[in-house]
Amino acid sequence: MTASRHPYLFATLGDAAAHLPDELARTLETTLASLQAESAHKGVTLLSCLQAIREVDAADGQPLPVHGRSQSQRWAVARIDRATAGLTQLLELLHAIERVRVDGDACQQVGDHVREGLLLACRGLAEYVDVQLQSA
Structure with a gap:
């Protein structure tokens, strides 16, 4: 299981997500993705912030350039x-x-x-x- 296959699960659980059975990981990822889609129009969400943090943010909260x-x-x-x-x-x-x-x-x-x-x-x-x- 990789972060790219389950980005919301990894944003929520970090490396611990790799220890989940694949079927459970898929189910959780689907659920988290649907929650994210539902709340996307509301602005900043917990999952979006967690995902941004996992995507390498600097001290100012902005992603580091590649x-x-x-x-x-x-x-x-x-x-x-x-x-x-x-x-x-x-x-x-x-x-x-x-x-x-x-x-x-x-x-x-x-x-x-x-x-x-x-x-x-x-x-x-x-x-x-x-x-x-x-x-x-």
Whole structure:
């Protein structure tokens, strides 16, 4: 079973869809496709968003251009883009927390455990970006 044969099922279940019996997968795909067709005139739907996400969207939610990249390279680049966007947001938050710690009121400060948690999240995202760069 491939994502191209069952796009709505893969958009909903991801790789777990590959473990379904083929007959069940076909039935679910037909059902999901009919639901999608019924709600297509209503605008943005959950299934359309899930499918777009699986189609390699960047941090801004837009699909990455192909530019001669394979699907796996596009996935890696999209993961890098999203991880660096998250890392930037965490670092901006840490910067603001530090300014409040130095110059702000005590009631506005966060505890050491919050700062350490944010630093660990930044480290984890930076390490993840490194791993994705190796695969891209």
